[in-house]
Amino acid sequence: xxxxxxxxxxxxxxxxxxxxxxxxxxxxxxxxxxxxxxxxxxxxxxxxxxxxxxxxxxxxxxxxxxxxxxxxxxxxxxxxxxxxxxxxxxxxxxxxxxxxxxxxxxxxxxxxxxxxxxxxxxxxxxxxxxxxxxxxxxxx
Amino acid sequence: xxxxxxxxxxxxxxxxxxxxxxxxxxxxxxxxxxxxxxxxxxxxxxxxxxxxxxxxxxxxxxxxxxxxxxxxxxxxxxxxxxxxxxxxxxxxxxxxxxxxxxxxxxxxxxxxxxxxxxxxxxxxxxxxxxxxxxxxxxxxxxxxxxxxxxxxxxxxxxxxxxxxxxxxxxxxxxxxxxxxxxxxxxxxxxxxxxxxxxxxxxxxxxxxxxxxxxxxxxxxxxxxxxxxxxxxxxxxxxxxxxxxxxxxxxxxxxxxxxxxxxxxxxxxxxxxxxxxxxxxxxxxxxxxxxxxxxxxxxxxxxxxxxxxxxxxxxxxxxxxxxxxxxxxxxxxxxxxxxxxxxxxxxxxxxxxxxxxxxxxxxxxxxxxxxxxxxxxxxxxxxxxxxxxxxxxxxxxxxxxxxxxxxxxxxxxxxxxxxxxxxxxxxxxxxxxxxxxxxxxxxxxxxxxxxxxxxxxxxxxxxxxxxxxxxxxxxxxxxxxxxxxxxxxxxxxxxxxxxxxxxxxxxxxxxxxxxxxxxxxxxxxxxxxxxxxxxxxxxxxxxxxxxxxxxxxxxxxxxxxxxxxxxxxxxxxxxxxxxxxxxxxxxxxxxxxxxxxxxxxxxxxxxxxxxxxxxxxxxxxxxxxxxxxxxxxxxxxxxxxxxxxxxxxxxxxxxxxxxxxxxxx
Numbered sequence: 074x075x076x077x078x079x080x081x082x083x084x085x086x087x088x089x090x091x092x093x094x095x096x097x098x099x100x101x102x103x104x105x106x107x108x109x110x111x112x113x114x115x116x117x118x119x120x121x122x123x124x125x126x127x128x129x130x131x132x133x134x135x136x137x138x139x140x141x142x143x144x145x146x147x148x149x150x151x152x153x154x155x156x157x158x159x160x161x162x163x164x165x166x167x168x169x170x171x172x173x174x175x176x177x178x179x180x181x182x183x184x185x186x187x188x189x190x191x192x193x194x195x196x197x198x199x200x201x202x203x204x205x206x207x208x209x210x211x212x213x
Numbered sequence: 214x215x216x217x218x219x220x221x222x223x224x225x226x227x228x229x230x231x232x233x234x235x236x237x238x239x240x241x242x243x244x245x246x247x248x249x250x251x252x253x254x255x256x257x258x259x260x261x262x263x264x265x266x267x268x269x270x271x272x273x274x275x276x277x278x279x280x281x282x283x284x285x286x287x288x289x290x291x292x293x294x295x296x297x298x299x300x301x302x303x304x305x306x307x308x309x310x311x312x313x314x315x316x317x318x319x320x321x322x323x324x325x326x327x328x329x330x331x332x333x334x335x336x337x338x339x340x341x342x343x344x345x346x347x348x349x350x351x352x353x354x355x356x357x358x359x360x361x362x363x364x365x366x367x368x369x370x371x372x373x374x375x376x377x378x379x380x381x382x383x384x385x386x387x388x389x390x391x392x393x394x395x396x397x398x399x400x401x402x403x404x405x406x407x408x409x410x411x412x413x414x415x416x417x418x419x420x421x422x423x424x425x426x427x428x429x430x431x432x433x434x435x436x437x438x439x440x441x442x443x444x445x446x447x448x449x450x451x452x453x454x455x456x457x458x459x460x461x462x463x464x465x466x467x468x469x470x471x472x473x474x475x476x477x478x479x480x481x482x483x484x485x486x487x488x489x490x491x492x493x494x495x496x497x498x499x500x501x502x503x504x505x506x507x508x509x510x511x512x513x514x515x516x517x518x519x520x521x522x523x524x525x526x527x528x529x530x531x532x533x534x535x536x537x538x539x540x541x542x543x544x545x546x547x548x549x550x551x552x553x554x555x556x557x558x559x560x561x562x563x564x565x566x567x568x569x570x571x572x573x574x575x576x577x578x579x580x581x582x583x584x585x586x587x588x589x590x591x592x593x594x595x596x597x598x599x600x601x602x603x604x605x606x607x608x609x610x611x612x613x614x615x616x617x618x619x620x621x622x623x624x625x626x627x628x629x630x631x632x633x634x635x636x637x638x639x640x641x642x643x644x645x646x647x648x649x650x651x652x653x654x655x656x657x658x659x660x661x662x663x664x665x666x667x668x669x670x671x672x673x674x675x676x677x678x679x680x681x682x683x684x685x686x687x688x689x690x691x692x693x694x695x696x697x698x699x700x701x702x703x704x705x706x707x708x709x710x711x712x713x714x715x716x717x718x719x720x721x722x723x724x725x726x727x728x729x730x731x732x733x734x735x736x737x738x739x740x741x742x743x744x745x746x747x748x749x750x751x752x753x754x755x756x757x758x759x760x761x762x763x764x765x766x767x768x769x770x771x772x773x774x775x776x777x778x779x780x781x782x783x784x785x786x787x788x789x790x791x792x793x794x795x796x797x798x799x800x801x802x803x804x805x806x807x808x809x810x811x812x813x814x815x816x817x818x819x820x821x822x823x824x825x826x827x828x829x830x831x832x833x834x835x836x837x838x839x840x841x842x843x844x845x846x847x848x849x850x851x852x853x854x855x856x857x858x859x860x861x862x863x864x865x866x867x868x869x870x871x872x873x874x875x876x877x
Binding site: 102104105106107108109113115116117118121122123124125151154155156157206 | 517520758803804805843844845846847848849852853854855858860864865866867868
């Protein structure tokens with residue numbers, strides 16, 4: 074059993090293993106970095122540290138949307154190599170998911186690997202962080 | 214005794230000694246008869262031997278011992294230094310360095326015994342290996358004081374104390390040698406102060422001595438009295454004592470075989486050496502070795518202080534109050550001084566890198582069968598140590614390059630009317646907020662035609678690009694995997710090219726340029742910022758975004774009217790500034806923004822990269838400020854155009870533009 078943070082992107086549920094998440098921040102001013110991919114919104118000043126921020130909706134191909142009061146930035150610490158923020162629409166819950174909660178992995182949308190988990194009547198897309206951070210997503 | 218706490222000290226000092234061995238050996242090679250040098254080398258080797266012994270590094274000790282024997286023979290005029298001996302000695306130094314590397318990595322000296330090297334060293338003296346131990350014994354009789362003891366002797370003499378050296382010989386039937394020695398020590402200590410003993414007190418206590426030992430004492434008593442006191446202890450066979458009046462006497466003492474005339478010279482030598490050492494000793498006493506990580510922490514704190522200072526400065530505009538403003542000004546002054554002070558602490562002379570090159574170039578000359586001389590200048594030029602640490606590789610590359618590609622074979626040089634031996638100059642100097650390092654050779658220069666051909670061959674140059682200027686052709690050398698060398702040598706054929714040098718230098722926020730004249734030579738010019746962490750920058754805006762441009766790369770700022778921007782050659786925009794053509798770029802285009810529609814005047818920031826200039830059109834100037842450079846992190850690594858980010862006074866982030874990319 075592992076703990077997952079469940080959050081909302083548009084009207085779907087997604088989840089990430091909590092061990093990667095260092096912090097959940099409210100929306101803050103983002104400075105654009107020129108010459109980067111569209112989904113990289115820029116960088117934020119996280120108490121003196123510069124952290125790049127990715128709009129997860131755009132990155133995994135869900136429609137683009139305005140930020141709201143519920144919008145949060147999940148600060149990810151990737152193996153102590155770097156930090157990166159993921160913008161999500163709303164944090165919902167922290168849940169335990171066991172093996173039997175998962176369906177087989179499916180390939181979906183822009184070639185990201187998702188596993189689907191069921192919790193009660195909720196269907197949750199489990200995000201493979203490595204895909205999100207490193208997979209090439211340039212449109213052809 | 215737990216020696217591990219001394220390991221760090223041992224490593225640092227051993228490094229210094231090995232470096233000085235290398236340096237002095239190089240000098241000796243030019244001047245094989247220089248007794249002063251031999252003496253100095255001997256001292257280094259001797260100290261190193263002692264240090265290694267103390268730390269329990271037996272193999273290292275044995276090797277230095279064999280080396281010391283050779284040097285002692287040379288010093289005593291029994292051996293003439295020739296190039297073969299030099300080679301063996303150089304190899305020995307390399308081996309010592311390897312020991313040290315292993316010690317740094319593992320804390321132990323490893324198992325390498327370097328037997329063949331020890332044998333070569335012994336072979337020089339014409340003695341088989343088993344005689345090593347014997348030699349050790351005769352060495353024991355010889356007397357060597359370190360500078361500390363010499364100073365103590367001098368001080369004692371000047372204060373009217375007597376200094377005696379006492380050679381104590383125990384009765385061969387004596388059983389508890391160390392106990393006997395202990396009694397001698399105790400007796401002598403009632404009459405004076407022991408400042409030196411050979412073997413060391415520790416060794417004597419451990420009974421690591423035969424039946425003789427020597428002590429040097431400072432006392433008010435007469436030599437006779439002390440001698441008698443020692444002799445009153447049982448099982449002492451003999452005590453020989455002499456008074457040491459002058460420290461130069463030590464040298465004379467040690468070299469009884471040397472003739473009168475030479476004695477004078479050596480005495481002088483010892484004095485000179487001692488003076489230098491004294492100075493060095495004085496200096497170390499006033500410095501502290503600090504862990505670089507602690508300095509980094511300090512530097513970060515200063516950075517934070519500068520940011521918060523800017524932030525408070527911003528607030529003064531809101532809450533105008535005279536006293537408040539005065540305090541802020543004071544804060545500003547303190548912050549600036551603190552920043553300067555921390556910076557200075559981090560500054561180290563480039564000598565740290567330069568010092569290993571003479572040796573490297575000597576080996577290189579031999580390997581390549583070429584003749585050249587390396588002349589260095591400006592070794593005392595100081596740079597932030599983060600930069601110094603990174604400089605080694607690019608410089609090694611450029612120096613190898615100069616030796617391998619630049620300098621011609623001696624015969625070819627003579628044929629072209631040049632001196633047989635080439636010249637490679639390595640110099641460093643400060644230029645404003647930059648440090649400049651140049652590697653220059655008087656070799657054959659870069660063959661433009663060859664580069665051009667190669668570039669076409671490699672597809673780096675299209676047929677329609679053939680009108681490139683010579684300089685532009687030369688710049689092609691910095692493209693990845695460009696090598697004009699037909700033959701791959703084990704020097705340059707390491708799969709790396711000048712592009713690696715360029716990348717490294719640019720990573721450090723610097724730039725590299727090359728100038729070359731056919732038949733006359735090539736010069737690489739590296740320009741680096743003095744520090745990486747905090748710089749002066751000009752803040753500019755375009756649309757509603759703020760960007761920082763490093764002041765060091767700004768030549769000037771001009772306002773131009775729209776009609777002064779001329780279009781030439783297929784839409785290239787330029788301005789004329791004092792008759793100089795300067796290409797123009799628009800910052801909004803560079804960073805991918807829309808143009809401000811109601812722009813009336815054009816504010817042009819002229820940015821330089823070496824001698825090349827480019828005008829950058831911005832919307833507004835916000836002013837000059839100290840900024841702290843923060844990395845964008847690994848995830849955004851490789852974003853061109855931006856060399857980092859900084860946090861402004863209001864907590865917002867601004868991108869720092871990379872001048873190397875702005876200027877083309």
